[in-house]
Amino acid sequence: MPEMTVTPLHPSLGAEISGVDLGKPLDDATSEALSRALAEHLALVFRQQSLTPERYLAAATAFGPPMRQHYSQHNMPDHPDIGLVWHRNGQRPAEMWHTDHTNRELPPAATILYGVEIPSAGGGTSVANMRAAYAALPEEERRRLDALRTVNSLDGHKDTRPEDWEKFGKPIIHPMVRTHPVHGSRAVYFHITKTLCIEGMSPEDSRACLADLLDRMIRPEITYHHAWRKGDVLVIDDRATMHRAHGDYDRSQSRVLWRIIVEGDRPRLI
Ligand SMILES: [Fe+2]
Numbered sequence: 680m681p682e683m684t685v686t687p688l689h690p691s692l693g694a695e696i697s698g699v700d701l702g703k704p705l706d707d708a709t710s711e712a713l714s715r716a717l718a719e720h721l722a723l724v725f726r727q728q729s730l731t732p733e734r735y736l737a738a739a740t741a742f743g744p745p746m747r748q749h750y751s752q753h754n755m756p757d758h759p760d761i762g763l764v765w766h767r768n769g770q771r772p773a774e775m776w777h778t779d780h781t782n783r784e785l786p787p788a789a790t791i792l793y794g795v796e797i798p799s800a801g802g803g804t805s806v807a808n809m810r811a812a813y814a815a816l817p818e819e820e821r822r823r824l825d826a827l828r829t830v831n832s833l834d835g836h837k838d839t840r841p842e843d844w845e846k847f848g849k850p851i852i853h854p855m856v857r858t859h860p861v862h863g864s865r866a867v868y869f870h871i872t873k874t875l876c877i878e879g880m881s882p883e884d885s886r887a888c889l890a891d892l893l894d895r896m897i898r899p900e901i902t903y904h905h906a907w908r909k910g911d912v913l914v915i916d917d918r919a920t921m922h923r924a925h926g927d928y929d930r931s932q933s934r935v936l937w938r939i940i941v942e943g944d945r946p947r948l949i
Contacts, residue, residue, distance in 0.1 A: 683709060685716050692808040692920070693903035694720035701738035701912060709909065710741035713914075717742060717789060718861035721920050722806045722903055725912040728793065733757040735793055735937060742789045742914060743941030749780065749847040752838055764792070764936040765925075769838060772924035776807065776893050778917045779940055781870040782831040782851055786919045788943025791806050794911040794937040795854060801928035809866040810919045812896035813856060816867075824867065827855035827877050829885075834872040836870045850875060857946040859919050862880070866919035868946055898920070905934075918943060 684696040694716060699709060716836065717723055730738070732755060736757040739745050744758040753768050764770065779790045813821060833839070833848045855877070857868040869889055877885040905913050915922050917940075928934060 683712060685720070687720065687756060688722075689903040690723065691811050691901045691903070692721040692806065693724065694722070694824045695724045695726065696868065696900075697726070699725060700859055702730050702734050702763040705741050706718070708854065713741050714861065717914055718859060721808055721810070721916045722905070723914040724905065725914075726908065727910045728912050729847050729910065729940060730793060730912075732761055732937070734911060736760060736939065739791050739939045739941055742791065743787075743943060744782075745939050746783075746785075746942040748788060748938070748940060749782075749833060749843050750836070751840055753841050760939060762940075764934075764938050766930060766934065770803075772926035774923055774926055775871060776897055776921045776923050777870045777872070778809075778868065778921050779870075780917075781829070781853060781868075781873045782833050782847055784851055785942050785945055786853070787940035789941050790915045790917055790922070791939045792913045792915070793937040794807070794909055794913075795937055796908045796933040797907045797909045797911075797927040798932040798934050802934045803907060803925045804913060805925065806903050806905065806913075806915055806920050806922045807917070808899045808903075809921055810859070810862075810864045810902040813865050813867045815896070815901075821856075821865075823854050825854075825865075828852050829855055829869050829874045830876050830878060831873045832875050834870075852878070854948040855917040856948050857918060858883065858949040859916075860944045862919070865948070867892065868918070874911075893921075907934075918946070 748762040
């Protein structure tokens, strides 16, 4: 196998990995190097991959154990740990900045997306470096956020299944700032629509506070925009980034991404 190389894609985050074929078994040293590269660069891009569901799931374990996604109506019937991101399923692109599945006690370390069908223009995915966002805040505001905790639950859609509400709807509390378990740095961590409230604050004030934070924190200098090509795999570190989809593509074309999330640690501030 050629040697793995890591090429930064943006001054703040994102790196392209070459010399790794995710369709073949990965040895321990490569898996370890990929985990470290993810913690450092926060978004990894692999080009021209050709994966079966089985191989995709096996490759994902380099970053952690695949975990069940809660909108089970979109999971692949024979491979329920792969979710289909596809507007023809009735989904709308997630255009608001967020990190995934914060309503879980052990939320994902990473979200992995595989580009299976890509529209001819638009439909990209943007990823923002929330470690850099935290570092850029004034000292006083960092101390204020360090003390906050969010109460998270499933946000749900009209087609959310009752069994998913049952399994994933109970409130889970997480710190608003979390320490990365591999990198040791701090990042701002929340999902605006999965936050029922910030502890001690009304839902309305909480929403306004989070919206204001997103507004001030997310800037082009800390954002990598991924323009999809068929066969791309994008790995996003959910512990220190937020991401969003772009709905700016022709809906008569297909945009299909296979999504895997892998389990991480319980968020904590050290
Ligand atoms: Fe997401």
